[in-house]
Amino acid sequence: xxxxxxxxxxxxxxxxxxxxxxxxxxxxxxxxxxxxxxxxxxxxxxxxxxxxxxxxxxxxxxxxxxxxxxxxxxxxxxxxxxxxxxxxxxxxxxxxxxxxxxxxxxxxxxxxxxxxxxxxxxxxxxxxxxxxxxxxxxxxxxxxxxxxxxxxxxxxxxxxxxxxxxxxxxxxxxxxxxxxxxxxxxxxxxxxxxxxxxxxxxxxxxxxxxxxxxxxxxxxxxxxxxxxxxxxxxxxxxxxxxxxxxxxxxxxxxxxxxxxxxxxxxxxxxxxxxxxxxxxxxxxxxxxxxxxxxxxxxxxxxxxxxxxxxxxxxxxxxxxxxxxxxxxxxxxxxxxxxxxxxxxxxxxxxxxxx
Numbered sequence: 001x002x003x004x005x006x007x008x009x010x011x012x013x014x015x016x017x018x019x020x021x022x023x024x025x026x027x028x029x030x031x032x033x034x035x036x037x038x039x040x041x042x043x044x045x046x047x048x049x050x051x052x053x054x055x056x057x058x059x060x061x062x063x064x065x066x067x068x069x070x071x072x073x074x075x076x077x078x079x080x081x082x083x084x085x086x087x088x089x090x091x092x093x094x095x096x097x098x099x100x101x102x103x104x105x106x107x108x109x110x111x112x113x114x115x116x117x118x119x120x121x122x123x124x125x126x127x128x129x130x131x132x133x134x135x136x137x138x139x140x141x142x143x144x145x146x147x148x149x150x151x152x153x154x155x156x157x158x159x160x161x162x163x164x165x166x167x168x169x170x171x172x173x174x175x176x177x178x179x180x181x182x183x184x185x186x187x188x189x190x191x192x193x194x195x196x197x198x199x200x201x202x203x204x205x206x207x208x209x210x211x212x213x214x215x216x217x218x219x220x221x222x223x224x225x226x227x228x229x230x231x232x233x234x235x236x237x238x239x240x241x242x243x244x245x246x247x248x249x250x251x252x253x254x255x256x257x258x259x260x261x262x263x264x265x266x267x268x269x270x271x272x273x274x275x276x277x278x279x280x281x282x283x284x285x286x287x288x289x290x291x292x293x294x295x296x297x298x299x300x301x302x303x304x305x306x307x308x309x310x311x312x313x314x315x316x317x318x319x320x321x322x323x324x325x326x327x328x329x330x331x332x333x334x335x336x337x338x339x340x341x342x343x344x345x346x347x348x349x350x351x352x353x354x
Contacts, residue, residue, distance in 0.1 A: 004064070004070055005073045025082055025314050029084075033165075037163065043084075047085060053091055056094055057095070068263045069260050072260040075205040078209065079210040082314045086108065088205070091202075096190075099151075099190070102185075104153065105141050105153070109142070109143050110142040112195065113132070113196045118148065125177075126180045126181075127179055127180070129177075130176075131174045135173075136174075137173050141156060142177075142180075145193075149187060149189075151188040152184070153185070158180045160176040161176075168314075168317045168320075172321075199326040210316075210322075211289065213315055217297070217312060218296070232300065244292065248293050252285055255281055258282070262279075277336070281332075288329040297316065
């Protein structure tokens with residue numbers, strides 16, 4: 001890990017550990033459940049002051065000039081801390097805007113992961129319904145890529161919001177646009193579904209972070225909890241389960257870190273050997289591992305792991321949500337299978353190692 005990543009890890013960990021407590025998560029979650037969502041503005045302001053939402057933006061444009069591997073450190077920590085903020089989405093939005101040479105408005109971005117069809121675009125306005133927009137209700141503007149590969153920025157005017165949330169009780173809203181003005185648009189060198197690919201990559205890193213935290217808490221618990229005169233960690237059955245859990249965490253950590261490195265080296269393009277294989281593999285494997293990680297984590301805790309006060313659920317419920325967001329293991333596994341069939345038995349290994 002280079003110096004920038006060390007600084008990022010320490011800075012983000014310090015802020016999140018101090019501010020994102022179980023009590024904070026519970027109070028934020030309660031406003032979502034009661035349909036009175038209160039945007040955690042103080043935490044967001046602190047995050048903005050750190051500059052981590054601009055990690056992929058060039059220093060000449062006021063960013064950190066970091067790489068995707070640097071961003072991995074931040075996004076992983078967001079998952080580790082169950083951060084109830086669209087930090088990964090803000091990082092991606094800044095990268096997209098720079099790639100398209102667009103200046104973003106001030107405020108929070110709502111990111112649209114699906115390709116916007118041409119029928120949604122009429123005379124520099126946006127009309128249509130978009131589902132599953134993370135923190136869509138809190139957005140000051142919306143960003144997406146059209147089917148003809150243009151990045152657009154739409155205002156919040158003429159927008160109807162249907163508040164919804166995922167299993168982690170993070171906002172994930174349906175946004176209905178009705179001739180909403182598009183204030184910026186420019187060609188971007190990405191596939192029309194590029195945002196979905198990159199959101200899948202970000203969720204993979206969040207899954208890694210939350211999974212590693214689940215493992216840490218489980219190890220701490222079995223090392224302290226005693227039964228029949230000895231700690232749970234002394235029981236062979238528990239040791240075996242935790243070894244399986246640790247193996248799953250290590251696997252997704254390795255494959256997701258590789259995907260971020262490939263994204264930095266090759267990006268995503270159409271009809272070329274880019275980072276899509278690694279991104280698909282990371283999301284497929286991390287989504288698939290959630291079942292193993294959460295089931296073992298809860299099993300070794302017993303009843304206490306299911307109590308609201310203990311707080312393990314802040315991690316596991318988000319893991320259950322993230323494994324499905326932007327495609328689950330089935331969808332990404334099908335992509336990998338089709339890729340293998342297309343390349344054929346003689347070429348698939350060469351393709352993987354290229």
